[in-house]
Amino acid sequence: MTRTTRRTPPQRPRQPTPAGPVDVSALADMVGYRLRRATAAVYLDFIATFRATNIRPTQFSVLTVIGANPGRTQSAIAQALHLKRANFVVLLDELEVQGLIWRAPSMGDRRSYALHLTDKGQAALKMFRRLNRRHESHIARRLGAAGRRQLLELLDRLSV
Amino acid sequence: MTRTTRRTPPQRPRQPTPAGPVDVSALADMVGYRLRRATAAVYLDFIATFRATNIRPTQFSVLTVIGANPGRTQSAIAQALHLKRANFVVLLDELEVQGLIWRAPSMGDRRSYALHLTDKGQAALKMFRRLNRRHESHIARRLGAAGRRQLLELLDRLSV
Numbered sequence: 001m002t003r004t005t006r007r008t009p010p011q012r013p014r015q016p017t018p019a020g021p022v023d024v025s026a027l028a029d030m031v032g033y034r035l036r037r038a039t040a041a042v043y044l045d046f047i048a049t050f051r052a053t054n055i056r057p058t059q060f061s062v063l064t065v066i067g068a069n070p071g072r073t074q075s076a077i078a079q080a081l082h083l084k085r086a087n088f089v090v091l092l093d094e095l096e097v098q099g100l101i102w103r104a105p106s107m108g109d110r111r112s113y114a115l116h117l118t119d120k121g122q123a124a125l126k127m128f129r130r131l132n133r134r135h136e137s138h139i140a141r142r143l144g145a146a147g148r149r150q151l152l153e154l155l156d157r158l159s160v
Numbered sequence: 161m162t163r164t165t166r167r168t169p170p171q172r173p174r175q176p177t178p179a180g181p182v183d184v185s186a187l188a189d190m191v192g193y194r195l196r197r198a199t200a201a202v203y204l205d206f207i208a209t210f211r212a213t214n215i216r217p218t219q220f221s222v223l224t225v226i227g228a229n230p231g232r233t234q235s236a237i238a239q240a241l242h243l244k245r246a247n248f249v250v251l252l253d254e255l256e257v258q259g260l261i262w263r264a265p266s267m268g269d270r271r272s273y274a275l276h277l278t279d280k281g282q283a284a285l286k287m288f289r290r291l292n293r294r295h296e297s298h299i300a301r302r303l304g305a306a307g308r309r310q311l312l313e314l315l316d317r318l319s320v
Contacts, residue, residue, distance in 0.1 A: 022240035023228045030292070031299045031308065032202040032217050038315040039195040040242065046192055057192050068183045080182035082200065132190070139191045142317045148191065151314045155198040157302045 049135040063125050066115045073112040100124055209295040215288055223285050226275045233272040260284055
């Protein structure tokens with residue numbers, strides 16, 4: 001669709017504003033919309049479960065992957081997590097300010113840094129894993145064990 | 161987690177940077193992460209299918225809901241779609257510049273506007289619905305008809 005100049009709105013008699021619930025039934029059959037709504041609901045439970053921390057889901061994923069892959073470069077970690085470079089740099093700054101990670105000059109790639117958890121980061125990640133198990137148990141309760149397995153399998157088919 | 165001052169990284173001998181695939185297996189069991197990955201994959205197909213337009217998924221949802229609820233206020237539509245007010249105002253500006261919607265002063269709420277599709281917006285929405293059916297058919301092909309029904313039912317259980 002190309003941009004057009006703004007048009008004068010048609011002159012119609014003012015109607016009283018309708019009331020009552022807004023009809024969103026046309027969205028019910030859109031897989032993308034339903035995925036975004038479910039993702040938002042799961043996000044809210046994560047934030048509630050982690051409320052004593054400053055940690056958001058993506059930060060937790062990043063700490064988990066750095067913990068499992070010490071010394072990998074920023075760009076390797078960003079790529080594995082499908083994160084945009086600019087967002088990822090901001091996120092790493094936040095984790096570094098909290099004393100959870102440190103960046104070392106990378107031997108292999110002078111333009112990048114190798115990422116490590118600090119001792120504090122290791123200890124924090126253990127605590128975050130406990131909180132995450134609690135979060136996942138809330139989610140599993142909504143789905144049932146079979147439903148959870150089914151959901152992960154169906155999401156896999158989408159993530160091609 | 162409270163903020164701490166940045167610590168000097170421990171002095172360790174430089175290690176050669178590890179190579180090979182980054183291990184992300186610990187993320188596989190996180191429902192939120194898997195939902196975000198699947199949402200991103202569905203988003204990419206939407207964008208590819210709608211590439212001849214300027215329309216993103218949330219804009220399409222907004223046009224759909226305005227079309228089904230002409231004259232409802234900005235705040236009613238934002239709430240029904242769970243969109244933040246600031247983001248929603250920017251999105252409406254984009255749709256208005258494209259000549260797809262118009263805002264009328266609301267009778268019921270002087271601080272808000274009533275939203276309508278323009279004639280151009282009505283015609284565009286018809287075309288977008290055709291593109292969306294194509295997009296949904298790509299998604300349905302990945303899931304199968306039974307899988308698609310199952311997925312929507314499972315997502316419902318999450319969206320409490």
